[in-house]
Amino acid sequence: MERNRSAYLMPHPNTAGLYGTSETVQDYLDHQQLGPFFEMSERYGKLYQTMVDMLEKLDPEELDRRPERRAAIDELPAGTLASMWVDIDLTIAGANTSSRDQHVSVEEAISIHIQSIEAWIRNAASNL
Template sequence: MDNGNERFTELEPHPKSKGVYGGASKVRDYLKTQKVSSFLKAEKSYLKLIQQMAITALNDESCKKDEAVPFKGTKKAIGYTDWVLDPDPIIEKYCASKNIETPTKVEQKVKLHIAAIQSWVEGKWDILSVT
């Protein structure tokens, strides 16, 4: 993805794979059947967020000390799996702290997940203070 375009590569299938193979269709047709458009849009939003987090960390003097914990809003680091691999608990905690209903649609969840992480990065919301 060096020029901003997505690339897909055909891999050698597992010998016991029951997939359908051939050149009769296009990748975009397959992706439509898998309903991935929301997730591909989310990927771009997360990229912007990760860039913002990196800039924040690089510009935060406390992050340059060995004993410091990254980002301003917390005394403890949040584990990678806590906020990236399973975003639902973060979304639920953020919604509870804002007294808003937890969404069910992917697009709304992505927006709130990113808002929660941005608030945490900026020191405006401490995820660890919410139970």
């Protein structure tokens, strides 16, 4: 049977040193306003899976080559883009119309980025 254990951790010198058990991790996350970032992560996770599924349809052997491709990407010089989709600013600039300002909120930038990639995937799927 495992027993609960605790240890004393020296506080960082710049902390207030206030401790308690009245709040939860969720309280902390809410206080830090991290909800939108978790939502963004979920949206990109779903998009990533859609992209992987599309690659498998385009070339069933592509997934078997992933380790080789990952190694090749790791060898690229620093700052080199492995995919145009990595650069959210470039994607937004490409999606820009006269009615859309390039200076958008983070939330809108993410929506534009994801919508652009989804449009590309739909176009690729229609050509299968």
